Amino acid sequence: MFYIHHTTCISPQQTFPAVDLELLYESVNNQLRVREPAYEGIPPGMLRRMGKAVRFGLGAALPLVQKAETLNGIIIGTANGGMEDCIKFLNQIIDYEEGLLAPGNFVQSTPNAIAGQVSMVSRNKAYNITHVHRGLSFEMAVIDAIMHLKDHPSHNYLLGAVDEISAYNFNIDFLAGWYKKEPASSLHLYKTDSPASLAGEGAAMFLVNGSSTGALAKLLGIHTLHTQDVQQVQQQLRQFADQYLPAGESINILLHGQNGDNRLNAFYDAAESIAGDLTTIARFKHMSGEYPTAVAIGCWLACQVLQQQQLPAHMIKRIAVQSGYRNILLYNNYKGVQHSFMLLSVL
Secondary structure: OEEEEEEEEEOOOOOOOOOOOOOOOOOEOOEEOOOOOOOOOOOHHHHHOOOHHHHHHHHHHHHHHHHOOOOOEEEEEOOOOOHHHHHHHHHHHHHOOOOOOOHHHHHOOOOOHHHHHHHHHHOOOOEEEEEOOHHHHHHHHHHHHHHHHHHOOOOOEEEEEEEOOOHHHHHHHHHOOOEOOOOOOHHHHHHOOEOOEOEEOEEEEEEEEOOOOOOOEEEEEEEEEEOOOHHHHHHHHHHHHHHHOOOOOOOOEEEEOOOOEOOOHHHHHHHHOOOOOOOEEEEOHHHHOEOOOOHHHHHHHHHHHHHHOOOOHHHEEEOOOOOOOOEEEEEEEEOOOEEEEEEEEOO
């Protein structure tokens, strides 16, 4: 499919610029908010006027833009990026009676503001697109990159996903029952037996192309589906593994997005049922929280595990005895309807 050469991540954990996966920061008020860096590559005057999603999306993207000799495209997935600024702008229309409105909130009020800012700061005039498909936004961005690299394997693409905790979306999802009403700890998220999860946000970026030289990992396959049928998810996940797993190899880690919502446990149990005795089972949403493009954090974590050949203890649900990690199967579920599978392998 394609090769991943460099990655960055800004998340609720210590993931940028230094990475410490053993350290686990706790949620506050059932929210896991990003730990923002100093953003040394962004001019202070520009930084002050940026919305949150644009700020940490650009902060995660710039180091990869600087590593690429040529950048042939910027492909971003987001479901709610720019929503906070959109609400601010609409409120200003009312408060100021359509008078003196802040242009910054208007400019950054659309989902493509993140990809647009990356393009403007890097002066990149190549392919630029934002995919907005709720819980499959990152996956659609991945498929877009795959199609481009199939025709132009030597091209470099910035691939990523960004989403923020906005007051608007948080309140809607909270009232809809997707975030826990009782105090919940991210340290003990998987021990809770109640509906809903913790709110999260983050940005993960990848520099990808069709060359294996110097790559960190390879994406072997991706598949998405919409269903509420547990058996269909289990069947298609098994078919996906059989189709893309290299002959004679096995899945070393099943990394999935279990999020503490007991209404969705049946899907993750079904995914685990296809894992053999030599497969370690791990989870990641106690680190990121739940949000539409959280799977991008899972993909970034898979790259880190494949590179370092280490898996933090707090991520492990079931450990299997093995000599190393070669193939990671990533399964994500968003609100029990949108599902995706990705298979990543070390070179």
